[in-house]
Structure formats: C-alpha cells, structure tokens
Amino acid sequence: xxxxxxxxxxxxxxxxxxxxxxxxxxxxxxxxxxxxxxxxxxxxxxxxxxxxxxxxxxxxxxxxxxxxxxxxxxxxxxxxxxxxxxxxxxxxxxxxxxxxxx
Numbered sequence: 001x002x003x004x005x006x007x008x009x010x011x012x013x014x015x016x017x018x019x020x021x022x023x024x025x026x027x028x029x030x031x032x033x034x035x036x037x038x039x040x041x042x043x044x045x046x047x048x049x050x051x052x053x054x055x056x057x058x059x060x061x062x063x064x065x066x067x068x069x070x071x072x073x074x075x076x077x078x079x080x081x082x083x084x085x086x087x088x089x090x091x092x093x094x095x096x097x098x099x100x101x102x
Contacts, residue, residue: 016041020039020040020041020045023040024037024039024046024047024048025048025049027047028047028048028050029049031047032047032050032051033050033052034050035047035050035052035054035055036057
C-alpha cells in the first residue's frame with residue numbers, strides 16, 4: 001500500500017469542531033487577511049494563517065464601530081421599508097389579514 005493512501009485511510013476527525021477547524025485552516029490559507037472564518041456548521045473559527053492584530057469575535061458587540069453599526073441599521077430599515085412598500089402589490093390571496101390575529 002502506498003504511503004499517501006495509508007495516510008488518507010488513517011486520517012479521521014473526532015468531532016464536528018475538528019472538522020470546522022480543519023475547514024478554517026483550508027479556507028484560511030486562501031484568505032490570510034481574514035481573522036475569522038465562518039464554517040459550514042455556522043460557527044466562527046480563527047484563521048490560523050491570519051497574522052494581523054487580534055480583534056474581537058464577530059458576534060461580540062464591539063466587532064462593529066458605531067458608524068458601521070448605524071450604516072447596517074439604516075440598510076436594514078431601507079430593506080424593510082422596500083418590503084413593506086411592495087407588500088401592497090401582492091395578489092389578494094397572498095396578503096396577510098390585517099390586523100394579525102396574534
């Protein structure tokens with residue numbers, strides 16, 4: 001048996017967290033400027049190839065500056081406003097009753 005084939009047969013991960021860390025290592029190699037990588041399991045993993053200054057976790061409140069947070073909030077308000085404005089153009093059978101019963 002070839003050494004490479006034996007190595008592949010021997011490689012086993014013990015948990016989802018190890019798979020997520022492995023995915024971050026693979027993805028991080030191509031994105032060394034990104035400190036945190038979102039895995040396929042919806043968890044943030046630290047990029048082992050990141051060499052910059054350590055920052056906060058993306059889910060911490062201090063991750064965005066107040067200006068960035070205000071811009072994100074304005075964008076959400078604009079998106080929600082467009083959805084609300086377009087709601088009147090829905091066909092009658094798809095509209096929700098007004099007022100909602102709950």
